[in-house]
Amino acid sequence: MPKTLSAAVHELSTLHGLFELSIESRQRYQWIELEFTHSVKNGERDLHQKARLYWSLCNERVEEDSETSRMDVLLAPDRRPEEFTRVTAGWMDSAHIMADPRARFATAFFGTYGINRIVGAANMFDLLPESRAPKKKEPDELLKDAVKKCRETFAALPDSFAKQSVLSALGRVGTASLRDKVYHRAHGGGGR
16 A cells, blocks of 8 residues: 555554563664556556655664564564564554553663653553553442542642642542553553
């Protein structure tokens, strides 16, 4: 199916992200080849022409000497082609809703260990779309009543950071916590 250059580069970048995660290493593009098809108006045959794309910033995040072992990979297209096909199709089909969490995950996955990596990894769960996160749980009547009483008590206090923090936490009762989201994703919830 014909695509614009922008759409093709976006899809290439999305697929490239899957490959990097699969082999657990940032990868450099060696070259990007484009195939142009020109339809002949008189109905004879299509003319094909190839060109290489020069993409000046595509490898800026990859160090020149990065090496990785290819012993353990998350996806093995040579050994399990059906699984590779299914995962790749799911990855590409969900790219529009999962782009931000995946980008945050890749930053944490490939970054050096430190506080920014931990915070970034936690933040990726906040970026999950509702369709990929645990469903909101409706609190029972006893909990609803307790939340209402607490809200009334704290609302009457003078304004402070502590007051706003507690009111904010009360507003999140029933929504998935970070722990809930991690557990949900680790146990196959919400697809890939």
